[in-house]
């Protein structure tokens with residue numbers, strides 16, 4: 001209870017003072033969840049969300065499930081080609097944009113303010129339901145980390161991002177969160193905001209929240 005009050009106070013401070021780094025609570029490995037089989041059987045895309053916020057604990061669990069540190073310091077929950085771990089995870093909230101630091105278990109501030117419209121889409125196509133979602137997770141392939149940007153590296157980057165996304169899909173299904181994997185977003189706008197180079201490519205995103213009943 002004390003933790004929850006502290007967490008809500010931290011979120012309120014963050015809103016008032018602009019985005020700052022956020023130390024996440026340790027992932028809860030004892031949380032209630034359905035079986036993998038049940039998550040696979042029932043997983044589905046959701047495109048209608050309530051505005052209910054995730055707690056910091058839920059955000060920590062979610063980022064960990066996506067690509068957090070797993071059995072030791074060298075491994076993460078998502079397998080990657082040659083263990084390059086080239087998928088970077090960015091978290092868009094109404095308060096700002098953060099990068100998930102798996103080793104430090106924290107969110108590192110990258111941009112202030114509500115930037116979720118960049119995840120909703122670009123000039124050609126936009127999906128407004130994303131603006132109702134408290135959190136969107138963006139996967140960026142970092143070819144610098146992969147050590148190459150040739151056609152093989154590009155293929156591996158897409159595969160690895162897909163695996164991170166499926167971690168998110170199955171995790172959400174197993175704990176009662178809602179999500180949809182999406183390739184729609186404003187690539188140029190995101191690259192400008194996050195000062196990404198041509199070796200870093202936004203590729204997939206997962207808005208996450210609670211289904212509107």
Ligand SMILES: Cc1cc2nc3c(=O)[nH]c(=O)nc-3n(C[C@H](O)[C@H](O)[C@H](O)COP(=O)(O)O)c2cc1C
Pocket residue numbers: 043044045046047127180181182183184
């Ligand atoms: C690579 C990929 C890109 C997708 N892009 C979008 C998208 O931009 N917008 C969207 O609403 N759904 C998107 N989807 C979700 C699919 O439409 C959805 O998974 C599919 O219709 C099957 O439905 P289900 O997820 O409920 O089984 C994407 C799915 C994948 C795997």
